[in-house]
Amino acid sequence: MAQILDIKELKKKAVGIRKDVLKMLTMAGSGHTGGSLSIVEILIVLYYREMRNDPKAPKWPGRDRFLLSKGHACPALYAVLAEKGYFNKEDLWGLRKLGSKLQGHPQIGLAGIEISSGSLGQGLSIANGMALAARLDKSDTRIYCLMGDGETNEGQVWEAAMTASHYKLDSLCAIIDYNKLQIDGFCCEVKDMGAYLDKWKDFGWNVIETDGHDIEKLINAFDKAKTVKGIPTVIVAHTIKGKGVSFVENKVEWHGIAPKKEEYEKAVKELDEELKKI
Amino acid sequence: MSETKYKMIPTRDGFGHGLVELGKVNKDVVVLSADLTESTRANWFKKEFPDRFFGLGVAEQDMIGVAAGFALMGKTPFACTFGVFASGRAWDQIRVSVAYMNLNVKIVGTHGGISVGPDGATHQALEEISLMRILPNMTMIVPCDALEAKKATISAANHKGPVYIRLGRSGAPVITKEEDVFKIGKASLLKDGKDVTIFACGTMVYESLMACETLSKEGINARLINMHTPKPIDKDCIIKAAKETGAVVTAEEHTIAGGLGSAISEVLAENCPVPIKFVGVRDKFGQSGEPEELFEYFGLKAKNIVQAAKDAIAMKR
Numbered sequence: 001m002a003q004i005l006d007i008k009e010l011k012k013k014a015v016g017i018r019k020d021v022l023k024m025l026t027m028a029g030s031g032h033t034g035g036s037l038s039i040v041e042i043l044i045v046l047y048y049r050e051m052r053n054d055p056k057a058p059k060w061p062g063r064d065r066f067l068l069s070k071g072h073a074c075p076a077l078y079a080v081l082a083e084k085g086y087f088n089k090e091d092l093w094g095l096r097k098l099g100s101k102l103q104g105h106p107q108i109g110l111a112g113i114e115i116s117s118g119s120l121g122q123g124l125s126i127a128n129g130m131a132l133a134a135r136l137d138k139s140d141t142r143i144y145c146l147m148g149d150g151e152t153n154e155g156q157v158w159e160a161a162m163t164a165s166h167y168k169l170d171s172l173c174a175i176i177d178y179n180k181l182q183i184d185g186f187c188c189e190v191k192d193m194g195a196y197l198d199k200w201k202d203f204g205w206n207v208i209e210t211d212g213h214d215i216e217k218l219i220n221a222f223d224k225a226k227t228v229k230g231i232p233t234v235i236v237a238h239t240i241k242g243k244g245v246s247f248v249e250n251k252v253e254w255h256g257i258a259p260k261k262e263e264y265e266k267a268v269k270e271l272d273e274e275l276k277k278i
Numbered sequence: 279m280s281e282t283k284y285k286m287i288p289t290r291d292g293f294g295h296g297l298v299e300l301g302k303v304n305k306d307v308v309v310l311s312a313d314l315t316e317s318t319r320a321n322w323f324k325k326e327f328p329d330r331f332f333g334l335g336v337a338e339q340d341m342i343g344v345a346a347g348f349a350l351m352g353k354t355p356f357a358c359t360f361g362v363f364a365s366g367r368a369w370d371q372i373r374v375s376v377a378y379m380n381l382n383v384k385i386v387g388t389h390g391g392i393s394v395g396p397d398g399a400t401h402q403a404l405e406e407i408s409l410m411r412i413l414p415n416m417t418m419i420v421p422c423d424a425l426e427a428k429k430a431t432i433s434a435a436n437h438k439g440p441v442y443i444r445l446g447r448s449g450a451p452v453i454t455k456e457e458d459v460f461k462i463g464k465a466s467l468l469k470d471g472k473d474v475t476i477f478a479c480g481t482m483v484y485e486s487l488m489a490c491e492t493l494s495k496e497g498i499n500a501r502l503i504n505m506h507t508p509k510p511i512d513k514d515c516i517i518k519a520a521k522e523t524g525a526v527v528t529a530e531e532h533t534i535a536g537g538l539g540s541a542i543s544e545v546l547a548e549n550c551p552v553p554i555k556f557v558g559v560r561d562k563f564g565q566s567g568e569p570e571e572l573f574e575y576f577g578l579k580a581k582n583i584v585q586a587a588k589d590a591i592a593m594k595r
Contacts, residue, residue: 115375127347
C-alpha cells in the first residue's frame with residue numbers, strides 16, 4: 001500500500017529523483033533527458049499517493065497498473081521504482097548497459113514494469129484491454145497510462161481514445177505530459193494539433209487540465225478523475241520539458257541526449273539549491 | 279477448386295467452430311474483431327458468449343494493443359480480421375506489444391492468399407508467413423483444411439505465447455480426418471515416398487496431393503508432408519526427408535520471398551543441401567479473378583507442382 005508522505009516530503013523526493021535520473025543518463029552516456037525530467041511529479045504522485053501497489057509483491061493481481069507509453073522517459077520511472085524498493089538502487093547505474101534489465105526503453109521482466117514500450121502510441125490500447133479485462137473480472141483495479149503530447153501524433157492513440165469512450169472505461173485514466181516539445185521542435189510547429197483539450201473532449205473523454213509540476217494540484221486531479229463515472233478521464237498536465245535544470249528546460253535539443261560530466265555537476269548544484277528552498 | 283471427392287469447407291469455418299468449442303470450456307478466452315466479425319466467423323462466438331466478445335471497429339492497431347492488455351491480465355484473446363490487415367497493418371503493434379512481450383495473444387488472419395478471389399490485391403494477403411516468422415517468440419500456423427483449422431484453434435489456445443493462424447475465405451477440400459493428430463510444430467506425413475519430398479501448407483496441401491497422384495502414374499514416388507506450422511519449423515522432419523529423397527519441392531499460396539519455401543531452404547542450406555524448387559507467388563501482387571483462375575494464373579496448380587518435382591529430381595544428377 002502507498003506510503004503517505006506529506007507534500008513537502010514529496011517535493012523533496014522529486015528533487016532526489018531528478019538527481020538520480022541525471023546520474024543514470026550521465027553514466028549511460030545517452031538517453032532522453034528532457035522528457036524524463038518533465039514527468040517526475042506525475043510519477044511521484046502516482047506511486048506515492050494515488051496507486052495501490054506493493055513493491056514487495058509487484059505482481060499482486062489487485063494492484064493498479066501504470067503504463068509508460070512514452071517509453072523513452074523510462075529513466076524517471078526506473079528511478080521512482082528503485083526509490084519505492086521494486087529493485088536495488090544500484091541497478092540504476094547499469095542503465096542501457098549490456099545485460100542490464102534497465103533497457104534503453106522499458107521491457108517487462110524488470111519488477112514494476114507493466115509493459116514493454118518505446119514504439120510510440122501503443123500504451124493506450126493496452127490500457128483499454130486491461131480495463132476491459134478488469135471489468136470482466138469485476139475487479140476495481142485502475143489503469144493509468146502516461147503519454148507524451150508529441151506521441152499523440154500517432155493515429156493509434158485516437159483509435160484507442162474512441163475505444164475507451166465507446167466502452168465507457170472509467171477505470172482508465174490517461175495522463176498527457178503536455179510539455180509542448182517533440183524531437184523536431186515545438187509541437188505546434190512540427191504538426192499543430194489545434195485545440196488539444198477539445199480534441200479529447202470530442203472523443204468522449206472527461207478532460208482535467210492541471211499543472212504537471214504542482215504536487216497538490218496533481219493529487220486533486222487524480223482524486224477528481226476517480227469520481228467521474230461512465231467516461232474515461234485524461235489529465236492534461238502542463239509541464240516543462242527538462243524541468244528542474246535551467247539549461248535543459250524548454251530546449252528542443254535536450255530531447256534525446258544525456259548530460260556530460262560537467263553539465264551533470266552543474267545540474268546537481270542547481271537541484272541542491274532547490275532542495276534547500278523546500 | 280476443381281471437382282473433388284472431398285467435402286468443401288472454408289478453413290475460417292473450422293476456426294469459428296473451434297472458437298465456440300473453446301468458449302464453452304475456457305472462460306479466459308475472449309474474442310476481438312476489427313469490424314469483420316461475420317467474415318472471420320467470430321460472430322459464432324459472439325452469439326454464444328456476447329460478454330466475452332469485443333468489437334473494436336476498423337482499428338487493427340488498437341485491436342492488437344487491446345489483445346495485449348487482455349493477455350497481460352491473464353486472458354487468452356483471439357484478435358480476428360483479414361490477413362492483410364492483421365499481419366501488415368498492425369505489424370509493429372504485433373512486434374512490440376505482442377511478440378517482444380511474448381504475450382498469450384492469438385492473431386487470426388482470414389482471407390489469406392489469392393483464393394480470396396474478386397476483391398483483388400489489397401485484400402489478398404501473400405506475405406503473412408514472411409512477416410510473422412521473422413518475429414522472435416511468434417508461432418505461425420497455416421491449416422490445410424477446416425478440420426485442421428479447428429484443431430489449430432484449440433491448440434493455439436492451449437499454447438503459451440503468441441500465435442498467428444492463417445485461414446482462407448473459400449471452400450477448401452477437407453482432406454484430413456477427425457482422428458488425425460495435430461501438434462503445433464510437428465509436421466504431418468500425408469504420403470510416404472522416396473524420389474522427392476513435397477512440403478506444402480494451407481490450400482497447397484490439396485494441390486500437392488493431386489500432384490502426387492499424377493507423379494505416381496508417371497512412376498515417380500513422391501513424399502508429401504503437410505507443413506502446417508511454418509514456425510517453429512519441424513527441422514528434423516525436413517532434414518530426414520531431404521536425406522531420404524534427395525530433392526525437395528515447396529508449395530505455398532504465398533510469396534516465395536520469406537515464406538514456407540524460404541524457411542525450409544534455410545534449414546536445408548545449413549544441414550543438408552539438396553535440389554529445391556519453389557511453387558508460390560513470385561514477386562507479384564494478386565489481382566481480381568475467381569480463385570480457380572488465379573491459381574492457374576499464378577502457377578499454383580497441381581500440374582505446376584508436378585513440373586517442379588520433375589525439375590528438382592532432374593537436378594539431382
